[in-house]
Amino acid sequence: MNFVGEVERKEWSNALYVEVEPQYWYENAARLKDQGYLFPSMLTAVDWPAEKKVQVFFLVHRIRDASSVVLSTKVDRENRELPSLSSLYPGVEWHENETYEMFGINFTGHPDYERWGRIRKLLLSEDPRLFPKDRFPLLKDSGGYKDLPKVNWAEIEGTDQEREGLREDLTYVYVGPQHPATHGPVGFLLGLKGEIVEDVIPRLGYVHRGVEWIYEQKEYLKVIPLLDRQCYIDGIGWEWPYVMALEEIMDVKVDRRAQLLRILAAELSRIQSHLLYIGSFAENVNHLTAFAWTVRDREVFINLLEMLTGQRMTFNYLRPGGVAFDLPQGFKDVYEKVVARFHKHFEKLIETTLDNPTVAMRAEGVAQVSAEDAIKYGWSGPNLRASGVAWDLRINKPYGGYDDGIDFEGAVGSVGDNLDRMLVRFEEIRQSLKIIRQVLRELTERGQNELGTHLKRVPPFPRKPGIAYGYHDSPRGENGILLVANPSDPKWRTRPWRVHMRSPVFVHTMSLKYLGKGLLLQDFLAFYISLDTCVAEMDR
Structure with missing residues (x-):
């Protein structure tokens, strides 16, 4: 299979690894889908500060012959941006959310922009009183999870962010984070019309420990x-x-x-x-x-x-x-x-x-x-x-x-x-x-x-x-x-x-x-x- 803007190709023991130029990221992912690679598995990143690059990896499987491809690219550390692959592979949407909050990579065209005007954080708090707004903890020079704000939980109240993006025609109930049916601290903000669920907003991160x-x-x-x-x-x-x-x-x-x-x-x-x-x-x-x-x-x-x-x-x-x-x-x-x-x-x-x-x-x-x-x-x-x-x-x-x-x-x-x-x-x-x-x-x-x-x-x-x-x-x-x-x-x-x-x-x-x-x-x-x-x- 040919890739546009190919930089490097290697055979891993369980996948074909291909690095491409960032401007061809979306195009090559589309080619993979056309070739029957329909099963998105993983998307994440690795920071290379000496190269002034952040490398992104996307793993996708083809079920008919059990073949796998790792598509990779490197973006400039000072301009961390790539087109979202979620329109091709809906299953990478939340992987892109996580990669954004950990590395600060902006995935243009991500579905969150349409509803919230930004890529939402899933595991880290969006409240700057709890986690620094511009800290992306898996960048090597970010400080990681050290020196986080000291919080007096008695003084912490909810913010308007909790009501952002909600539909006016639905009644919202929050299930979790200690609901007996969730079997652990996770929550779902459910938009109901009568007894029918019409909107689901999962809320994660209650036990995120980095x-x-x-x-x-x-x-x-x-x-x-x-x-x-x-x-x-x-x-x-x-x-x-x-x-x-x-x-x-x-x-x-x-x-x-x-x-x-x-x-x-x-x-x-x-x-x-x-x-x-x-x-x-x-x-x-x-x-x-x-x-x-x-x-x-x-x-x-x-x-x-x-x-x-x-x-x-x-x-x-x-x-x-x-x-x-x-x-x-x-x-x-x-x-x-x-x-x-x-x-x-x-x-x-x-x-x-x-x-x-x-x-x-x-x-x-x-x-x-x-x-x-x-x-x-x-x-x-x-x-x-x-x-x-x-x-x-x-x-x-x-x-x-x-x-x-x-x-x-x-x-x-x-x-x-x-x-x-x-x-x-x-x-x-x-x-x-x-x-x-x-x-x-x-x-x-x-x-x-x-x-x-x-x-x-x-x-x-x-x-x-x-x-x-x-x-x-x-x-x-x-x-x-x-x-x-x-x-x-x-x-x-x-x-x-x-x-x-x-x-x-x-x-x-x-x-x-x-x-x-x-x-x-x-x-x-x-x-x-x-x-x-x-x-x-x-x-x-």
Whole structure:
């Protein structure tokens, strides 16, 4: 494929990287769309003050052949402006919001201009009393999150900004940030006509703590324990893409036993995460029996994860080149004993949940999302597959040994409603059990070996500059890490220059501003719950 104004082209391990001149940014993105690259994944930036440039990255997938392109360009630091790609790829809209508030890049033609006359901040406060107006914290000379204003919250009152852009023909109610249905501090300003939602304004940032900036202050290995905390429900899901990107930059290979242990940890975590999702959705539609059962059965897999990694939630298990510990003695026997009992519980859970009339009323036919819309807005993981799109990174863009003799099938829905999103997760639990059975058999056949000896050969940080994108198909979708190493700068020799988290929860939640319209208020809340959100991951 030819690109206009091409500056550089490289083959990454999982994508084609192409840098173009900034004046051809939009034109080349349009060409990508014409070539069938319809699935926007990520858009972010990296600051290069020595070059007086800020580099923007846009990752897009083509589903039919599982190919990916990273389109990049560099803009002048003193004139940070690019045309918005949201008219081509609606799913990049909120990525552009975030890139603006973190780097100050103005995306001309962004949809926010039509309604608010500016690009709105999503994670940072727009109130200058809370965060300096012209500070873009991921620019290297900005000061980041240091020396923020000291706030007396008793004196802080609302501003007129909170009422900007509201429609006069609607009644607005604020759901959140402590509403029981939101499952975490996030809010939605909903414009209602009667009981019908006609306008959705998501409000994020309640637990934003600037973790991408914090990662830049830590040595490479010390980032891993912090990643676990971004989604406490599935810490492995963020460890994996980070070490994957670091291994690519360092050219480190992972032996088969370590691959199998990673898969084991990831699939155990997938099961317990999906069980929590099923129970939470059931609870919110008043099927309390299912909630109690899933909490009980989830403990089985939490205990197995603790036996494997030493931790129940924040695992700190993966390392560049391998994992922290080998399989404990007797693990396979314990697993087989407890899972035999779980199988009986699981089939009863499915039967009870699907036969429940309340679940059927709140799930079947509610909040249907077409395959076209799911792709357009950048959905991934079980939510995308529930809309009938057979896109599973473990299968379509295999990594970490999933394609080396592991037999499993992707779970795909057909209607894309709340019920399909639940059914896909039921089936994924079955497939994860199938994967684990194969992994344990192969681990047993291979026998124990000394993983620690292998890990000692891996240096603690990259010796050369590099950029890589690591990914993992987590219980919530495509967890992605864009990692940049710049050891030529002495200050950053042992620390990452840039760590960006591509959060599927961020993408799914922001898409509600379009996909949530036309629903009853009660169905909007059920729709949001059906997306399986983790607020800390979304806000970072």
